[in-house]
Structure formats: C-alpha cells, structure tokens
C-alpha cells in the first residue's frame with residue numbers, strides 16, 4: 076500500500092480539478108453530474124493508485140478512503156457502487172479463478188450492482204430478468220421480457236459504469252433455478268457506447284442522491300459466456316448440470332455485507348450532523364435564561380441539549396455496535412468458509428434490524444440537528460439538508476426498512492418457539508428463554524437494569540405476536556395470512572429487539588474497554604452510554620410499564636438522572652464533537668467549521684450565489700417591469 080500523497084506525476088488528471096468554481100447546489104441536473112464525474116475521476120485515479128498493491132479480499136470492510144469524496148462531492152459519488160457493491164459482490168460470490176479474471180483490470184473497469192427492477196425491489200424471487208443457458212454456444216442469453224423487468228435504480232448505471240453484476244432468474248434446460256448473479260459488460264471500454272442488445276439510461280431527478288447517476292437497463296437477447304455466472308456457491312456446468320448451493324440464500328450475501336457496513340456509515344453521517352449543530356449552538360447566542368444577564372449560547376438551553384446530545388451518543392452507539400456486528404459478520408463468514416451455515420440466520424436477523432434502526436435513527440436525528448439550527452439549518456450551505464437526504468435514502472436501499480424488520484421478526488418468532496420447546500438459543504436471543512423466570516424480577520434503575528428491562532419488552536412483545544398469529548390461525552387463517560394480520564405487532568417486536576441490542580452492546584462494550592482508558596475519557600464515554608440507555612428507557616416507558624416491574628417513581632428518578640447527564644455532558648459537548656475529528660473540508664458546512672466563523676462564512680457563501688453576480692436580474696426588465704409600470708399610479 077502506497078502512502079499519501081500519491082505523486083502528482085502518477086495521476087492522469089490534475090488535483091486542481093477537485094475544486095469547484097460554483098457551489099454544486101447552483102448547477103443543473105446535467106451540470107451536477109458532469110461536475111462530479113470531473114472530480115470523481117481524479118479521486119478514482121488516486122484511489123486506484125493507492126490500492127494498486129492491495130489485493131481485494133472477500134469480507135473485507137470497505138476502506139475509509141472514500142470519506143474524502145464526501146467532502147469533495149458533497150453529494151453522492153457515482154463511482155460509489157463500484158467500491159461498495161460491485162467489487163464486494165465479485166469477491167464474495169465468484170470463484171477465485173473468476174475473481175482473478177473479472178478483477179484483472181483493477182480500476183480499468185467501473186461497475187455497479189444491478190438487482191432492482193421497475194416492478195420488483197423487495198421480493199427478489201419475483202425478479203423477471205432471465206438468464207437462459209444456450210448449451211450449443213456455452214453462453215447465457217439475458218432478456219428483459221417486460222417493461223417491469225427493466226433494471227431500475229442501480230447507482231452509476233445511467234452513464235458511469237461500463238460493467239455490472241446483474242441478478243437474473245437462471246434457466247437451464249427449461250427449469251428455473253431462481254435468482255443468480257452474472258458479471259456483465261454493458262458499455263464499450265473505449266467509446267463508452269452501450270453494447271448492442273442493451274437499452275440504458277438514467278432514471279431522473281430524485282429527492283437527494285442526485286449525483287449517484289441511478290440508471291435503467293434492459294436486455295434483448297444479450298449474450299455472455301457461461302463462465303460469467305458468479306459460481307462460488309452454485310454452478311452451471313458445460314453440459315447444463317446445475318450444482319446447488321449449500322444454502323441458496325448465500326446469493327444474497329452482498330446485501331448482508333452492505334447492511335452490516337451501513338451501521339458504521341450511519342455513525343459517521345450522524346457524527347457530521349452532530350458536529351455541525353453542536354458547534355453552531357455554541358456560537359449562536361439568542362435570548363436570555365436569566366432576564367438580567369446577557370443572551371446565552373443556545374447550547375445552554377436544556378431542551379437544545381436534549382435535542383443534540385442524543386446524536387453524539389447515538390453516533391458512538393452505532394460505531395461500537397458497528398464494530399461488534401462487523402466482528403460477528405467476519406466470524407460467520409469464516410464458519411461458512413469451513414462449511415457451517417449455523418449462524419447465517421442469526422447474522423441475517425441482526426443485520427436486518429440493525430440496518431433498519433440505524434438508518435431510521437440517523438434520518439430523524441439528522442433532521443433534529445437541522446431543526447436545532449433554526450432557519451440557518453435550512454440553508455444548503457449548512458450541509459444538513461444534503462446529509463439528511465443521503466441518510467434517509469439508506470432507509471430504503473439495501474432492503475426496505477419494514478421488510479427487513481419483518482425478516483428479523485421471523486427469526487424472533489422461530490426463536491420464541493424454540494425457547495418454548497426448551498431448545499438452547501444463540502446468545503443474542505437467549506433472553507427469550509428467561510422471560511418467564513425474570514418477568515417479575517424487581518426493577519433495577521441502572522443501565523444494566525434498563526438493558527434487562529428492554530430485553531423483557533422484546534420477549535413480551537414476541538410472545539404477544541406468537542399468540543396473535545396463533546389466534547388468527549385458530550380462526551381459520553393460513554399461517555402467512557395470520558402473519559400479515561399480526562404484522563403491526565411483529566414490527567414492534569423487531570424494533571424493540573434492535574433497541575435492546577444497541578443498548579446492551581453499547582453499554583457492555585464501553586464498560587469492557589473503560590478500564591483501558593484514561594479515567595476522564597472512561598467517565599465521559601460512560602456518561603454518553605448511560606445517556607443513550609436512559610433516553611430510550613424514557614422513550615419506551617409505556618412498554619416498560621407493561622412488560623416489567625418499573626414504577627412511576629423509578630421513571631421519575633430516570634428522568635432526573637437524564638437531566639443530570641445532560642448537565643454533565645454540556646461542558647464537554649464541543650470537545651466531544653471535535654473529537655469526531657472531521658475536517659472542515661469534509662464537513663462542508665458554513666455552520667459547523669472548527670473556527671466558529673459562522674456568520675462570515677454564511678455571507679461569503681451567499682455571495683457565491685449566481686443571483687448575486689448582478690445587481691439587477693434580467694427577469695426584472697423582461698417580466699416584472701411591464702407589470703409594475705402598468706399598475707403604477
């Protein structure tokens with residue numbers, strides 16, 4: 076691995092190409108894309124130089140180098156899918172020989188992950204793109220038989236990528252074997268023209284993510300070699316023999332990989348938002364707390380602390396749980412490599428609910444950070460609107476949130492049944508077996524006591540779901556119908572489970588490492604973890620009252636402790652966000668820069684608006700003036 080900086084002479088494009096003359100928000104849709112490709116190409120070149128000696132490994136966490144692009148792009152990098160899904164899909168789903176072949180050009184090809192179609196994103200078994208084996212030519216023929224079978228959404232597909240990994244229904248000798256992945260070239264390397272037999276384009280402007288170049292793709296008798304099916308888990312041999320995977324869900328492995336990673340990504344998004352709004356709240360003075368004293372920093376309002384400190388704490392919770400989940404993922408992948416699939420269902424359940432909760436929480440907390448900056452948070456130059464639209468996209472992509480929570484609920488219900496039958500359960504759900512023993516334990520008003528209480532809530536709600544399903548079945552519904560009838564409660568079980576997991580892992584991991592930290596650091600980290608747990612205990616007080624022995628008096632004490640924690644964290648608040656160590660260039664915010672020159676930066680940025688290039692806009696003469704003159708008395 077080479078060190079920074081990459082020598083300038085190694086780069087095709089000049090690093091000066093990373094600068095913007097006009098802020099991105101003033102560019103048209105097309106200009107914006109061209110602008111990010113200009114900058115993205117420099118970064119792509121730098122990243123490829125940096126990783127020349129680095130072998131792509133399966134199950135490797137993505138490098139943090141791409142964070143730099145957060146600052147340079149402000150919006151989404153259209154090359155993101157290459158690193159985040161295309162390469163991981165190949166390293167995780169292709170045989171070693173295929174990996175050597177498909178990745179031999181390194182960054183000489185640009186890829187994306189083309190799975191979702193116009194008609195289906197969630198229900199993968201319903202995908203319509205077909206890959207049919209032609210035994211005579213030893214090729215697969217790809218087709219999009221309907222409008223709804225067009226690939227729709229893949230990032231970078233519109234104009235950027237020249238290759239993709241495509242999910243299609245595999246047909247061999249007239250038999251469908253379900254969705255499988257294929258390595259497909261879609262554009263000529265030199266001319267970048269779409270290859271014959273393909274219909275390619277961009278899907279249009281979106282709520283955010285506008286520079287991601289999301290595209291559509293249709294196939295018309297498009298041929299690829301048989302060997303382009305990614306064959307690590309299942310194979311199609313030359314004579315058309317289909318060799319089944321040990322577990323057909325391994326085909327979905329790339330999604331599990333990204334879901335796991337998203338938890339750490341959300342920690343970072345939230346750290347950026349918290350840094351902006353806490354620093355701004357320290358600079359901004361408005362109103363009085365005591366009438367005879369000067370106007371205060373808005374961060375001194377306790378309600379402002381309540382809005383913001385939870386974002387700092389949550390970022391740490393996600394970071395720590397993200398590491399824990401990453402370790403779990405690596406261990407399960409290692410086991411799978413040795414032929415054991417035992418922990419795959421558990422990993423799937425954990426990654427589904429934690430992906431959902433972290434993206435949803437990041438979305439509303441970033442919005443809360445934006446609102447906490449008052450009017451100025453609404454400016455694009457605060458960068459909070461862009462952080463919000465980028466984070467909220469993740470609630471839907473890589474598995475729609477409700478759908479993923481229902482996957483976890485499926486696991487919880489199965490585990491509940493196993494617990495009732497006296498089977499032993501994996502550590503992450505073993506508390507289900509203890510529900511009946513611990514249900515009436517005396518409430519303990521400590522972080523550990525709260526974690527135990529939250530677990531009782533999960534068990535209680537899961538029990539209620541199992542009973543609800545049973546009730547509907549006994550009234551004549553099929554199991555799947557009964558499942559649908561109980562889905563509101565099932566979602567609640569899953570949500571409660573992710574909250575209990577986040578609280579438990581955060582608290583116990585912090586507790587574990589605190590003896591290795593300086594006393595001051597350990598104290599502050601514990602305050603953040605306790606704040607997080609107490610916040611959620613108060614938010615979920617209704618559930619705790621139903622499923623545990625907590626009393627009103629306990630809740631009053633928790634409220635008091637929560638307010639104490641806000642006061643304890645207040646003196647360190649700015650230091651805590653500084654310690655996220657996010658450079659101004661990456662923060663990209665007029666409100667959140669390290670030097671606190673908020674108002675100066677806002678004015679400097681406003682002056683860059685193209686509308687300020689002239690004192691009178693031409694539209695005045697063209698449209699307004701005639702109307703004004705007409706009505707002038």
Ligand SMILES: CCC/C=C/C(=O)SCCNC(=O)CCNC(=O)[C@H](O)C(C)(C)COP(=O)([O-])OP(=O)([O-])OC[C@H]1O[C@@H](n2cnc3c(N)ncnc32)[C@H](O)[C@@H]1OP(=O)([O-])[O-]
Nearest residue numbers: 190196197198199200324327330331419423472473474485
């Ligand atoms: C920068 C932006 C980039 C964005 C990129 C994208 O968005 S890319 C596009 C992202 N797109 C998406 O994310 C699409 C979201 N959709 C999906 O992932 C799937 O269609 C599904 C999981 C919803 C259902 O799948 P299905 O109908 O095939 O399954 P089923 O419900 O009938 O359950 C059968 C069994 O399979 C199990 N199982 C399922 N998945 C896994 C797994 N990964 N591992 C292990 N196990 C898994 C499940 O637990 C159940 O086990 P049980 O109880 O029988 O022991």
Ligand SMILES: Cc1cc2nc3c(=O)[nH]c(=O)nc-3n(C[C@H](O)[C@H](O)[C@H](O)COP(=O)(O)OP(=O)(O)OC[C@H]3O[C@@H](n4cnc5c(N)ncnc54)[C@H](O)[C@@H]3O)c2cc1C
Nearest residue numbers: 188189190191195196197228229230468472473474475477
């Ligand atoms: C910004 C962005 C980037 C993306 N990038 C990519 C990419 O690079 N590659 C790619 O292949 N795809 C990509 N996608 C597509 C994305 O993965 C899908 O949109 C996502 O998986 C959701 O699927 P859907 O759109 O079919 O939603 P739907 O499933 O149609 O969801 C609509 C509603 O139906 C509900 N619903 C659906 N099924 C059920 C069920 N079984 N039970 C209860 N409720 C249900 C959902 O909860 C939701 O409320 C991207 C999407 C976005 C927004």
